[in-house]
Amino acid sequence: MLTFTLRRLLLAIPTLLFISLVIFLLVDLAPGSPMSEIPLTVPPEVRQKMIEAMGADQPVLVRYVLWLRQFFWVEPATLIDGWFGTSLAGGEQRILSWQTRSPVFTMIGQRIPQTITVVGTAYLLGVMIALPIGIYSAYRQYSLFDQAGTLFAMIGFSVPTFFTGTLLIIVFSVWLGWFPTKYDTTLSVTDWNSFVQQIRQMALPVLTLALANAAAISRYMRSSMLDNMGQDYVRTARAKGMSERTVVLKHVLRNSLIPVVTVIALGIPAIFGGAIITENLFGVNGIGAALILAIHANDLPTVQTLAFIFAVLIVVFNLIADILYGLLDPRIRYD
Amino acid sequence: MPDGAEPVLDVRGLKTVFRTREGNVHAVNSVSFHLRPGELLGVVGESGSGKSVTMMSLIGLLPSPPAEVQAGQVLLDGRDILQVSSTQLQSIRGARIGFIFQDPMTSLNPVFTVGSQIMEPLRKHMGLTKAQAQVRAAELLDLVGIPDAKKRLSGYPHQFSGGMRQRVMIAIALACDPRVLIADEPTTALDVTIQAQILELVRELRQKLGMAIIWITHDLGVIAGIADRVMVMYAGQVVEQAPVKELFTRPQHPYTRALLKTIPHLAGPRSDRLQVIEGQPPIMMAAPAACAFAPRCAHAFDRCLRENPQRRPVGQGHDVACHWEAGAAHA
Numbered sequence: 001m002l003t004f005t006l007r008r009l010l011l012a013i014p015t016l017l018f019i020s021l022v023i024f025l026l027v028d029l030a031p032g033s034p035m036s037e038i039p040l041t042v043p044p045e046v047r048q049k050m051i052e053a054m055g056a057d058q059p060v061l062v063r064y065v066l067w068l069r070q071f072f073w074v075e076p077a078t079l080i081d082g083w084f085g086t087s088l089a090g091g092e093q094r095i096l097s098w099q100t101r102s103p104v105f106t107m108i109g110q111r112i113p114q115t116i117t118v119v120g121t122a123y124l125l126g127v128m129i130a131l132p133i134g135i136y137s138a139y140r141q142y143s144l145f146d147q148a149g150t151l152f153a154m155i156g157f158s159v160p161t162f163f164t165g166t167l168l169i170i171v172f173s174v175w176l177g178w179f180p181t182k183y184d185t186t187l188s189v190t191d192w193n194s195f196v197q198q199i200r201q202m203a204l205p206v207l208t209l210a211l212a213n214a215a216a217i218s219r220y221m222r223s224s225m226l227d228n229m230g231q232d233y234v235r236t237a238r239a240k241g242m243s244e245r246t247v248v249l250k251h252v253l254r255n256s257l258i259p260v261v262t263v264i265a266l267g268i269p270a271i272f273g274g275a276i277i278t279e280n281l282f283g284v285n286g287i288g289a290a291l292i293l294a295i296h297a298n299d300l301p302t303v304q305t306l307a308f309i310f311a312v313l314i315v316v317f318n319l320i321a322d323i324l325y326g327l328l329d330p331r332i333r334y335d
Numbered sequence: 336m337p338d339g340a341e342p343v344l345d346v347r348g349l350k351t352v353f354r355t356r357e358g359n360v361h362a363v364n365s366v367s368f369h370l371r372p373g374e375l376l377g378v379v380g381e382s383g384s385g386k387s388v389t390m391m392s393l394i395g396l397l398p399s400p401p402a403e404v405q406a407g408q409v410l411l412d413g414r415d416i417l418q419v420s421s422t423q424l425q426s427i428r429g430a431r432i433g434f435i436f437q438d439p440m441t442s443l444n445p446v447f448t449v450g451s452q453i454m455e456p457l458r459k460h461m462g463l464t465k466a467q468a469q470v471r472a473a474e475l476l477d478l479v480g481i482p483d484a485k486k487r488l489s490g491y492p493h494q495f496s497g498g499m500r501q502r503v504m505i506a507i508a509l510a511c512d513p514r515v516l517i518a519d520e521p522t523t524a525l526d527v528t529i530q531a532q533i534l535e536l537v538r539e540l541r542q543k544l545g546m547a548i549i550w551i552t553h554d555l556g557v558i559a560g561i562a563d564r565v566m567v568m569y570a571g572q573v574v575e576q577a578p579v580k581e582l583f584t585r586p587q588h589p590y591t592r593a594l595l596k597t598i599p600h601l602a603g604p605r606s607d608r609l610q611v612i613e614g615q616p617p618i619m620m621a622a623p624a625a626c627a628f629a630p631r632c633a634h635a636f637d638r639c640l641r642e643n644p645q646r647r648p649v650g651q652g653h654d655v656a657c658h659w660e661a662g663a664a665h666a
Contacts, residue, residue, distance in 0.1 A: 242455060
């Protein structure tokens with residue numbers, strides 16, 4: 001297993017380098033100029049100076065190599081400097097946003113907590129709702145509960161979050177007044193009251209996203225359970241006199257979880273990508289919202305960096321999914 | 336085998352129906368039989384004749400719905416186990432009735448160790464601690480002839496060959512010293528040499544442990560080798576039942592005769608074609624009102640189409656459900 005992990009990690013390096021090049025070139029193809037947000041009253045020579053100052057006039061390959069160096073050396077070094085007070089980075093140029101002229105990673109550091117609290121909680125809640133629904137739906141296939149679960153999944157699948165989100169706002173904020181319509185990112189949790197307030201403002205965006213997540217995962221869980229329910233070893237477990245509880249929650253579930261855990265692990269990078277629509281709808285200042293802003297402003301370094309971070313996460317979680325698969329299923333051995 | 340002993344298992348008028356969209360399938364139709372202590376009862380018949388379904392009905396192993404046991408009694412040591420609660424039934428399954436299934440490749444749970452799968456019934460039915468169960472599980476593996484038993488307990492099913500897995504299944508079935516062992520085509524999925532080893536093992540264990548065995552198979556050669564008594568099933572009914580020698584020398588039912596004819600012979604002149612029974616066993620969409628075998632029977636006459644034959648004695652411990660009598664004239 002260890003050699004497998006190391007081999008995969010080594011293989012990830014050329015993969016990621018290739019992905020970064022493709023991202024860089026593709027994003028660079030996009031039309032527009034970094035000056036599009038600058039007022040037209042600024043004279044052309046000043047504009048030219050600004051472009052030169054940002055390095056935007058350099059050929060794309062030069063910018064790419066520079067960006068690589070910044071991403072893999074300067075940024076980690078700055079991070080370590082921040083932690084231990086060293087000066088590894090030596091004041092070298094970090095990746096700067098064309099839009100705000102501030103380091104992209106500072107912006108990410110500010111926004112990631114919002115995204116993780118809201119989108120991460122929603123994912124966790126979605127999984128926790130989905131697994132029991134999937135298990136019980138399969139155990140009582142075609143029962144009233146199963147039909148209701150299917151309907152729930154259909155709705156979760158087919159109704160977009162901008163609709164469910166708006167609906168929830170109308171019902172719970174406007175009509176009932178239970179929760180605020182907007183997420184206040186300046187709120188800091190210091191005592192019980194602010195904690196309750198935080199929970200209240202999280203409720204609607206989390207619920208919106210959790211419904212969408214739970215829909216898909218509950219279907220995976222259900223079909224995986226159904227696949228296993230009819231297997232011979234289940235009959236063996238019953239013939240041994242095991243209780244229904246043991247049969248379903250031990251023998252069937254352990255086998256059914258294998259593919260579902262993989263699906264859940266592969267869904268985690270999407271959390272970091274944020275939920276663009278939901279974040280915008282509720283005013284959560286997360287990564288998704290930042291990405292949209294950067295695209296509008298033609299802020300290439302931010303878009304490239306964010307896109308590449310998602311790529312890294314996807315590669316990493318693919319590896320984690322593979323390792324989990326090997327841990328859960330004794331038939332799979334990588335060495 | 337003691338002939339007069341009380342049967343450990345006495346099945347009376349068992350009826351099982353599958354409710355399907357196309358209608359009710361009558362899979363088991365008033366099956367009655369008994370099993371004496373230490374006896375090995377062979378059950379033979381074509382695929383779809385209701386052998387397995389009958390045995391699974393006994394201990395509630397059929398999924399319900401669609402299956403439904405509609406009538407009958409299953410007396411295990413005098414107690415009707417069709418009437419007991421599902422929890423009580425669980426304490427009978429695996430403890431007093433052991434089961435071995437056809438396909439050892441899929442009958443063990445792939446994600447648990449062999450040891451934990453043998454220990455499960457030990458801990459549940461005999462209340463052993465983990466340590467005690469481990470010791471007993473190793474003894475069981477040893478008993479079924481798996482070398483290096485203690486070490487193999489921590490192995491997973493995929494690390495065992497087919498024959499070894501079937502030995503593990505037998506160890507699980509025997510774990511709690513059952514009174515009755517039901518073996519549902521336990522050697523069908525194995526190759527011939529392994530099959531011989533498993534047969535030898537069962538013969539040996541039976542002598543050592545003295546439980547009664549029901550052996551389901553469609554291999555008459557196997558039956559001739561190990562059974563005391565044979566029951567022939569067709570369309571969910573028992574059509575003939577006799578001590579093994581009697582059945583092979585004096586088969587009465589045309590179906591039994593036809594089955595025996597299908598065994599290829601090694602000695603004597605070689606025939607060009609394998610003997611077969613033409614046609615398919617019926618799917619019973621209604622309770623039988625006529626002889627179910629009549630459409631395929633060379634001896635069928637008009638009474639066979641009007642009236643379902645009941646079992647009648649034709650010799651010592653030998654009965655047959657057929658209107659036709661060899662040598663008699665039928666109109």
